[in-house]
Amino acid sequence: MTELIIISALGANNRVIGRDGKLPWPLIPEDAQRFQALTLGHPVIMGRKTWEFDLDQCPLANRCNIVITRQPQQYQGLERCKDYAYGLSFVTTLEDAIATVQDRDKAFIVGGAGVYAEALAIADTWELTLVEGDYEGDTFFPDYFSLVETQFRLVNLEAHPGFRYETYRKIS
Numbered sequence: 683m684t685e686l687i688i689i690s691a692l693g694a695n696n697r698v699i700g701r702d703g704k705l706p707w708p709l710i711p712e713d714a715q716r717f718q719a720l721t722l723g724h725p726v727i728m729g730r731k732t733w734e735f736d737l738d739q740c741p742l743a744n745r746c747n748i749v750i751t752r753q754p755q756q757y758q759g760l761e762r763c764k765d766y767a768y769g770l771s772f773v774t775t776l777e778d779a780i781a782t783v784q785d786r787d788k789a790f791i792v793g794g795a796g797v798y799a800e801a802l803a804i805a806d807t808w809e810l811t812l813v814e815g816d817y818e819g820d821t822f823f824p825d826y827f828s829l830v831e832t833q834f835r836l837v838n839l840e841a842h843p844g845f846r847y848e849t850y851r852k853i854s
């Protein structure tokens with residue numbers, strides 16, 4: 683079975699994840715390094731806006747990238763991506779995205795909001811970075827609190843100046 687892992691950084695106060703297509707806060711180098719370390723070599727599944735605006739249509743390197751869009755034909759064969767060695771595909775549903783990673787030991791759901799909302803309950807693990815501070819934005823991580831201790835359990839908490847990592851696992 684493929685382990686499905688949600689990975690997200692969200693405002694600790696308001697669950698904000700995005701602003702004008704980008705992250706609401708300046709780069710947090712330790713968190714970016716952790717994202718790399720966890721996801722490198724594994725498939726990453728994302729919504730079209732994250733691909734288009736946050737990544738500027740550049741695949742995350744050394745990872746197979748799967749983008750969900752209702753109009754996959756619009757993106758197939760993009761000149762800048764067509765030789766991407768690790769695989770770049772466009773699918774119409776999260777279900778299809780998950781089907782393409784069935785032979786992998788794990789896959790990461792990397793956002794944005796709608797994809798997280800759909801994946802929240804079916805994921806096995808959530809890797810959350812809670813960012814402290816008052817950041818505003820237009821995109822929010824779904825309200826997950828009702829799932830905590832009913833379907834998911836906090837299994838690790840690591841505090842750092844300005845942010846903390848929280849890992850949740852599905853209760854079996």
Ligand SMILES: NC(=O)c1ccc[n+]([C@@H]2O[C@H](COP(=O)([O-])OP(=O)(O)OC[C@H]3O[C@@H](n4cnc5c(N)ncnc54)[C@H](OP(=O)(O)O)[C@@H]3O)[C@@H](O)[C@H]2O)c1
Pocket residue numbers: 689690691692698699700701702703704705728729730731732733735736750751752753774775776792793794795796797800821
């Ligand atoms: N803080 C974080 O960890 C984090 C992570 C990722 C993204 N973000 C931020 O989040 C923002 C982007 O997120 P977003 O929520 O606006 O957009 P998004 O989820 O990245 O993309 C939304 C698009 O994905 C496609 N899509 C999503 N779910 C679908 C479904 N079930 N069926 C078919 N198509 C589906 C649709 O594309 P079409 O319109 O092409 O049909 C939809 O318009 C950016 O600001 C980004 O920086 C933050």
